[in-house]
Amino acid sequence: MFEKIKNNNTAIMVLFSIMVLAGPLIMAPFGAGYPDLLQRFAIYGIFAVGFNLLFGLTGYLSFGHAAFLGIGSYSAVWMFKLLTMNIVPAIFLAVLLSGLAALVIGYVALRRSGIYFSILTLAFAQMAYNLAYSVLTPITNGETGLQLSLHDARILDPVNTSGSLPSTNFFGAAMNATAKTELFGMTLQFNVGFYVCALILILAFYISLRIFNSPFGLMLRAIRTNQTRLNYTGVNTKPYTLAVFVISGMYAGLAGGLLACTDPLAGAERMQWTASGEVVLMTILGGAGTLIGPVLGSGFIKYFENIFSKINDTVLDGWFSFMPDSMADFFVTIVHPFVGKGWHLTLGILFMLVVIFLPGGLVEGATRIGQWIARKTGAAPESKANSTVISTVHKD
Amino acid sequence: MDAIFLQFLNGLDKGSAYALIALGLTIIFGTLGVVNFAHGALFMIGAFCAVSVQKLLSFEKITLDETKLTAWGTPTEVKVHYIEEWFGSSGAVLVDNSVFVSLAVVIPFMMIFGYVMERGLIRHFYKRTHADQILVTFGLAIVLQEIVKAFYGANPIPQPAPEAFIGSTDIGVWFGMAENLVVYPIWRLVYFFFSMAVIAGVFIFLQFTTFGMVVRAGMTDRETVGLLGIDIDKRFTFMFGLAAAVTGAAGVMYTPVLSPNYHMGMDYLVLCFVVVVVGGMGSLGGAVLAGFLLGILQSFSAMNWIKEIVPGIDQVIIYLVAVVILLIRPRGLMGRKGVMEE
Numbered sequence: 001m002f003e004k005i006k007n008n009n010t011a012i013m014v015l016f017s018i019m020v021l022a023g024p025l026i027m028a029p030f031g032a033g034y035p036d037l038l039q040r041f042a043i044y045g046i047f048a049v050g051f052n053l054l055f056g057l058t059g060y061l062s063f064g065h066a067a068f069l070g071i072g073s074y075s076a077v078w079m080f081k082l083l084t085m086n087i088v089p090a091i092f093l094a095v096l097l098s099g100l101a102a103l104v105i106g107y108v109a110l111r112r113s114g115i116y117f118s119i120l121t122l123a124f125a126q127m128a129y130n131l132a133y134s135v136l137t138p139i140t141n142g143e144t145g146l147q148l149s150l151h152d153a154r155i156l157d158p159v160n161t162s163g164s165l166p167s168t169n170f171f172g173a174a175m176n177a178t179a180k181t182e183l184f185g186m187t188l189q190f191n192v193g194f195y196v197c198a199l200i201l202i203l204a205f206y207i208s209l210r211i212f213n214s215p216f217g218l219m220l221r222a223i224r225t226n227q228t229r230l231n232y233t234g235v236n237t238k239p240y241t242l243a244v245f246v247i248s249g250m251y252a253g254l255a256g257g258l259l260a261c262t263d264p265l266a267g268a269e270r271m272q273w274t275a276s277g278e279v280v281l282m283t284i285l286g287g288a289g290t291l292i293g294p295v296l297g298s299g300f301i302k303y304f305e306n307i308f309s310k311i312n313d314t315v316l317d318g319w320f321s322f323m324p325d326s327m328a329d330f331f332v333t334i335v336h337p338f339v340g341k342g343w344h345l346t347l348g349i350l351f352m353l354v355v356i357f358l359p360g361g362l363v364e365g366a367t368r369i370g371q372w373i374a375r376k377t378g379a380a381p382e383s384k385a386n387s388t389v390i391s392t393v394h395k396d
Numbered sequence: 397m398d399a400i401f402l403q404f405l406n407g408l409d410k411g412s413a414y415a416l417i418a419l420g421l422t423i424i425f426g427t428l429g430v431v432n433f434a435h436g437a438l439f440m441i442g443a444f445c446a447v448s449v450q451k452l453l454s455f456e457k458i459t460l461d462e463t464k465l466t467a468w469g470t471p472t473e474v475k476v477h478y479i480e481e482w483f484g485s486s487g488a489v490l491v492d493n494s495v496f497v498s499l500a501v502v503i504p505f506m507m508i509f510g511y512v513m514e515r516g517l518i519r520h521f522y523k524r525t526h527a528d529q530i531l532v533t534f535g536l537a538i539v540l541q542e543i544v545k546a547f548y549g550a551n552p553i554p555q556p557a558p559e560a561f562i563g564s565t566d567i568g569v570w571f572g573m574a575e576n577l578v579v580y581p582i583w584r585l586v587y588f589f590f591s592m593a594v595i596a597g598v599f600i601f602l603q604f605t606t607f608g609m610v611v612r613a614g615m616t617d618r619e620t621v622g623l624l625g626i627d628i629d630k631r632f633t634f635m636f637g638l639a640a641a642v643t644g645a646a647g648v649m650y651t652p653v654l655s656p657n658y659h660m661g662m663d664y665l666v667l668c669f670v671v672v673v674v675g676g677m678g679s680l681g682g683a684v685l686a687g688f689l690l691g692i693l694q695s696f697s698a699m700n701w702i703k704e705i706v707p708g709i710d711q712v713i714i715y716l717v718a719v720v721i722l723l724i725r726p727r728g729l730m731g732r733k734g735v736m737e738e
Contacts, residue, residue: 130715131711
């Protein structure tokens, strides 16, 4: 039965949608059922899915995707300032502008491949970051970051008389509105903002699925496998790579716009190249070139970032309190650098381990474990073809 | 005129830092063909070695002087560096010149560090794609950066220059200009001469020793050198160590200019990659040339009248140059024909 699901796009979509929409329910037992984090899961999921379209399919490693995220955020906040607090025009402008930026950057950067492409995208992202901090201050508000204020025009909205900042909304439904219910002693929080992000994530995932299975996606994979051969057979690969670069940039802009929708401020640090590195981490960790991998990876990173960074020495003392004092102290000292503020250390180590031993990321890990179980139980002989739809792990 | 001269000098000091780091990076790429995103971390580790040595040297022994009382009536604390107590005035000299002491410590340390890094991690990635190399070294860079952060904290740690080199000197006078026109910090001059010495040392080593000749031959055609019965891998590993040492030394000497902080590696990484690309991947001369060129270009673009014509140019000039170079001459200024030209 499971094999059938794997081969069936509709089933994948249904399963994925259910998982995403039931997010508040599923994540609540793990202590991650609150709107802030769920929104971030969805938004960074979109970001990673978009990045994966570029890196996973064509193998072009961009280190400048955060620039599009930043552009998306800035344009969304400007829409909130000038036009209306409704998120639709904000998202529209975010996607449009980041798409345009991706067109320009991609047109130049895609003239080179391999490491030169990485460095070109890196250079463009650094330019955007440096400019946002210096001469573009009238637009970006420099170090303070772009924020809403009471004096903003907002020409489509009724005059604000409340004296407090209006909140972003989706045709009247405030993004931060949350319905709470109790279930089995857990508080479930159903948040408008999360559901908006979740629906967009599902849509984004669907588009990515279609691209994966389309002739266009096949061409992109061919570019990854052997671009030279494609060129020799007379195929001009440039339009394909440029198209996917723009799509991927638009995804990033969409994510940036949504970030601004859930929390209407934008800062330049969102564009720094280490922020681009984060989406690379997410995608690789989850499994580059697989459909579900990037979503898993971003969820994984955001979840553990949240959990790990909350663990402080008091929590650690609690963990090791069953031991004799000296031993407990020893273990606390050992574990201390890896949690709390040191979470990035854990992440870095994890990432290195994945790149070294598990190039296909979490998805490959899951596939391997699945195969191992199948072999142990001696069940149906595993067929590799079936697992290719979900895990088209690169084997070049 | 004097303004231009001053900017030129400013560029020289930035440029010497770029050139040194980029030299290490390009040695690694030229010999092993590895794209090392952890290179900035090596620079940072060098700087933090200087911090550690300085801390070790300045451990203080606190004694209470009963004869003198503070305003609160408690005995005054007299702090004496242990090292001064043991070695007397030469100890004091050591504390003052801790930068040079760290230089002596850091070179062997970084050699070993580079050796371990190459044998332990990098060599498993020769056969994998450049993207994989970038990813794993990027991961390593994060790990190293976070370890340093865990030990030294997130704040920059200012390092003093040796007393003899504190302050500025009036360089303009040397060149027959009026007094107080071109005043320049002494340490930056020292840094410039240091970098020239290191660069010259590396080039002499490669050009005039048998070892260097073999390495150069290996850079041109690794396979043939291997077929001649030379264990080129061992030599390349040594070159990795050498590159790490050069970068680490650059980091040590830069500490009085830039207070070491844990993210300085990531900050310089992008810059020195750009420098290497402009110079030509794997070209040693190119890296040095591009380092100084970009450093000088950057400080010229920071001049006011240029900023008035093109606002923000000082922020992007380096990247702009890199983009232009990559598009019109992908092998870089001095890159060999056919190397990385796709």
